[in-house]
Amino acid sequence: MIYRIRHITRYEYQKPVSQCFNKAHLLPRSTNTQRCLERKVSISPNADWQREHKDYFGNNYCYFMLQEPHRSLEIDITSRIDVKPSQPEGSLDLGCSVAEATARMVEAADEATLMAREFLLDSAMIRANDDLRDYAKASFKPDRSLLASVREITQRIFEDFTYDPEFSTIATPLDEVLKHRRGVCQDFAHLAIGCLRSLGFPARYVSGYLETLPPPGQEKLVGADASHAWFAVYSPGDGWFEFDPTNNNMPSGQHIVTAWGRDYEDVAPLRGVIFDGGGKQTLDVSVDVARV
Amino acid sequence: MATKNLNAVPDVDPKIQYQPWEGRFDEACQKSGEIRPHWEYVLNALTQLGPAGLLDRQQKAQRILRDDGANYNQVGEKSKSREWQLDPVPMLIDSEDWSRIESGLSERAELFDLILRDLYGPQELIRNRILPPELILSHSSFLRVCHGLSVPGEQQLILHAVDMVRGPDGTIQVVADRTQAPSGAGYALENRLVMSRILPSLIRDSQAHRLALFFQALRRKLNNLSPNGGTPRVVILTPGAYSETYFEHTYLANYLGYSLVQGGDLTVRDGYVWLKSLDGLHRVDVILRRVDDTWCDPVELRGDSHLGVPGLLEVVRAGNVAVANPLGSGVLENPALHKYMPQVSHFFLGRELSLPSVHTWWLGDPDDRKYVFANLDNLIIKSTHRRAGEHSIYTGDLNDEQRSQVRAKLARNPERWAAQIANLPSTAPAWNRNKSNLQPRPTVIRGFAVADDSSYTVMSGGLTRVASSSKQTVVSNQLGASSKDTWVLASEPQRYTTLRDQQTTSLTGELSSDLPSRVVENLFWMGRYSERAESSTRLLRTTFMQLSAVNSLPEGVRRQLLWSVTAVTGSYPGFNSENKETVADPEPELLAIILDSKRFGSVSSNLHAMLNCTEEAREMLSGDTHRVLSDLRDTLDDLPQQLRPGSLSAPEEALDPLITSLLALSGLTQESMIRGFGWRFLEMGRRLERTLQSILLLRALLVPVLSEDEEEQVLEASLMCGEVLVTYRRRYRSQPELRNTLILLLLDRTNPRSLQYQLDQLTQHLSELQDAGDSTSSSILSEERRRLLEARTLLRLCRPEQLAELDKDGQRSALDQLLGKLFTLMNDTATLIAGHYFEHKSNPQQLVNTRWSDYE
Secondary structure, three states, X not given: OEEEXXXXXXXXXXXXXXXXXXXXXXXXXXXXXXXXXXXEEEEEOOOOEEEEEEOOOOOEEEEEEEOXXXXXXXXXXXXXXXXXXXXXXXXXXXXXXXXXXHHHHHHOOOHHHHHHXXXXXXXXXXXXXXXXXXXXXXXXXXXXXXXXXXXXXXXXXXXXXXXXXXXXXXXXXXXXXXXXXXXXXXXXXXXXXXXXXXXXXXXXXXXXXXXXXXXXXXXXXXOOOOXXXXXXXEEXXXXXXXXXXXXXXXXXXXXXXXXEEOOHHHHOOEEEEEEOOEEEEEEEEEEEEEEO | OOOEEOOOOOOXXXXXXXXXXXXXXXXXXOOOOOEOHHHHHHHHHHHHHHHHHHHHHHHHHHHHHHHOOOEEEOOOOOOOEEEOOEEEEEEEEOHHHHXXXXXXXXXXXXXXXXXXXXXXXXXHHHHOOOOOHHHHHOOOOOOHHHOOOOXXXXXXXOEEEEEEEEXXXXXXXXXXXXXXXXXXXXXHHHHHHHHHHHOXXXXXXXXXXXXXXXXXXXXXXXXXXXXXXXXXXXXEEOOOOOOOOHXXXXXXXXXXXXEEEXXXXXXXXXXXXXXXXXXXXXEXXXXXXXXXXXXXXXXXXXXXXXXXXXXXXXXXXXXXXXXXXXXXXXHHHOOOHHHHHHHHHHHHHOOOOOOOEOOEEXXXXXXXXXXXXXXXXXXXXXXXXXXXXXXXXXXXXXXXXHHHHHHHHHHHOHHHEEEEEOOOOOEEEEEEOOOOEEEEEEEEEEEEEEEEOOEEEEOOOOEEXXXXXXXXXXXXXXXXXXXXXXXXXXXXXXXOOOHHHOOOOOOOOOHHHHOEHHHHHHHHHHHHHHHHHHHHHHHHXXXXXXXXXXXXXXXXXXXHHHHHHHHHHOOOOOOOOOOHHHHHOXXXXXXXXXXXXXXXXXXXXXXXXXXXXXXXXXXXXXXXXXXXHXXXXXXXXXXXXXXXXXXXXXXXXXXXXXXXXXXXXXXXXXXXXXXXXXXXXXHHHHHHHXXXXXXXXXHHHHOOOOOHHHHHHHHHHHHHHOOXXXXXXXXXXXXXXXXXXXXXXXXXXXXXXXXXXXXXXXXXXXXXXXXXXXXXXXXXXXXXXXXXXXXXXXXXXXXXXXXXXXXXXXXXXXXXXXXXXXHHHHHHHHHHHHHHHOOXXXXXXXXXXXXXXXXX
16 A cells, blocks of 8 residues: 655744754654655755754654744655555464563573563653553463453553543653543553563554545544554564554554654654744644555 | 881981871882882982971962862852862882783773774674673663764774772772763873972983873874864863863863863854854864763753754764764763673673773672672662762761662662772872871872774873872762872883974964854953952942041042942942931941942952853963962952951951952953954953943042032042042142043043043954954944944043033033933943844754653
8 A cells, every 4th residue: 555644844933043953753764564665855944954864773864954044944744655564453362472471581582582672671751660560460461472462451551541632742751641541642652662661571662644534434543634653562583563552453554654762752753952032832733644 | 017217318307107008008018018119219209308398399289270270160069169189299100010001991992992883883792692781771871863973083982081990909900981071181181280390300300201192192183083174173062161170171172272162152054063253153173072972962962951062963973073072972981881891802802801890790680789789788889870969889888777778779770780899999198288297098090091093092191089088988079089190100211292292283364263252252241340340449449548537528528439339339229328327337338349249239249250251261361360360269258357347447458459469460461362352352341341430430429519628539539549649649739620630530541541541442442353354344333333433522522621510500410411421322332242243142942842861
């Protein structure tokens, strides 16, 4: 399936900004199941410096600077991505068991498992703790498959938590989300990652998009028309598997990956610094994902 | 052990004695009590000096250090600094011992360079299980955004500093590495320069290796790092005047001939880093940073940092600027790395480490953790991530409760802690002035290596720090340690070398163009504040003299004089006529205007503001200037004592030293400063301020109409403040009268304190500044020059007779109006100059708030 994604971010500043430096994690990466065919980044007013790089996790990002005074900033990114369906839903009684996974993580006999330990560590927005472990542990029986257990915790988050864009901001801490059982896709992804890390399983944050218009006869998914987020877990010896707790499914064909990292902070869509001006600013984001 | 008498010359008395500690390795004494051969010569020489001689040398050393402004700022306490302490007894290392240390340091730097390149590249050390992933990847100084960055040249680690101690068995062991912005090399150099002044023949005859070669190598390396063509512009990036080792930053900048800059002095445009100076932007090619890496770029690192340069990382990534040490190198300071160094050495070099680390455990390792918890009574606990204000914990000093607290802290986040054997460092003799003898003190030596072509050059010497008391186990400058010059003894005489032996190329163009405009702005304000302090001190002195004159002061004069103090210093409400009590008993208010540093306009607050400016412009001021500033600081500290309320016999005398220091300061700027931007703006600041202050004074004193007798006294006071009373008497041979006073104070072009003189000088400065700039624009006057011209014209056209006359209402409205207009014009001029020449950009703000992950 080929998708065309258009992501427009627009800032309006009350007072002119004299200089601006930005790092945008908005360029979909290539993965085992998707290939980027084409992308176009257009920045208005024109950037005085613009480069694309790969980050530590292999994600693409665009760095740009504006050095003339401006009152608005628009980043318009269009990509064409070929996505192959993967991870068919069905029985997940495959891969290693919870007990095996635990043992293999400690042993880390192969390089992939050893390097996956990076995703066990605390990160800026996710700290493993007992509350998260206590919430999750019922789904993780030692002899059950790890992936089936993760599928269950994905479902539990979907059922126990209310999708509520009013409740949280980027800065809402994880324990607040756990306490009030509310949040948005970022929070649910963080929550699942926190649960998995607290139990000793590597998990990473995945940012991306969902198909905006559903195929005829299907319901529109939550999180379309905006950036979306989910997570992936590492099953030792088996590799990484993605889960979407906001929609209670395993991404396959309709999720387009932009970037992954330890948490939101590693792949924040935009991060930057402005000089002068700013004041009250308004932000407008629009996303359109369509089958070509 | 018996007290050992080192005295070789029996007739020197009292004798200097030295007794090492039982069971400790002593640098100077063998177990048997014999002096080690390489210490004999120096100890004998020092012994011959005798206690009085050593005390004298030590005092001389402290005096030199103080004059050089050598200090060490306490963390977290603004403007609190300690004078750098130097022990007159050097640390000695013989050449054989040194060659082992030297090759060990060079090897270690090489290894750390390999580790650095690996961690931010292929991570073979982790993949091959030499280093556990958690050790590196959970460390908050492992900066993922620095992945894949590099500087030109083979090595990435440019500077490496290593703290070493000699253990009880006499072997040297490494206890710590400094890899992101190693400090101490400048202090080592300063120590050496001081020692060569207080003990010149001793240092020569001992054949101590010179330090200059190391700095030559440093300079060569920094120049070679430049990714851009032409003669490279190298700058030293400092966090600012409050950083711990600011002295060293200024010292190195001057010694190496580089500009000292702060984050705000640099800007990123068009993919390059630029230095903002008065004549525009100059490209920066190499940055020697003294700012910790996470603070260097708010775009990609700590978003709340104001010490860095937004965009810096991207410029590094583009290969358009080189930063030394590279960003991200802080990860190598993790003390837990020591544990793995033998394996790392085998992995990279295939051989044993030649300079071992002190035995180290990492609590992230389960076996190590077990060991540490079982042996928590004699270990040094170190955080894997060094933070300002945090010290190592010696568990031997703890009581049970403290120990269980430490245990709990370690258990909570074990991977954040390392433990080292509390190896008692060797002692070396240190001069104890209180007891007039030499006492053993634990020592830590910091060695330095700099990348040079394909290997490392090690400084032949180093910085030895000495514990401040015999009790202390952890040696730290923050805990008040002293230092020693470190002499590596050569087997043959040393050739004389300094930096200047090297073939050097200089940047083209005027020197001052490398001056950040921030420095120039600080000089401008230094001029303004010092003049402001000086003129109010003069006025206060005059006031005290008049108040305590034999004949009691007429009420009108007294009121006028006191009011002028308030008006000139701007310390309202002050001697407002409604504050009857204050006017009746003026002493408390006058003292407050001198001493109360929190009060706006007080002499003390102006002087403090001026001293702060001098800190920011430190590298521009000569050694003599620093001495005058030290004196000034002392005088200021001493003032409250001198001016104790009630003890004022002649308070004006207490102000004399202050005026003398301020005059010395202005004399030095006239006589010793290069006529560049710095000097020009300092001068302009001074002239502007003198203009404004004199206008305020004349308006307060001379406009109100008094009786003839009273007026005479007021005129006398104003002539006194203007330093022209004697001139007046000589010139007019009569009692002061208004017209002539006005001529002398306002119009006389030969009087360097007259208003006209200030305006003439300012006019010249501004026209030269504008002419130096764009030639097409110089035909059109800038705004500030217009104001100035208007003020000057007003003054030229005035008629002193008219100004002195009373109007029909019995007032001196002509004088009042003239002074009022002049004040507005000149105040505008000052504001316009600041607005024209100095940039006032607000601090960067984050577009989207981000979190920076640091511990806790």
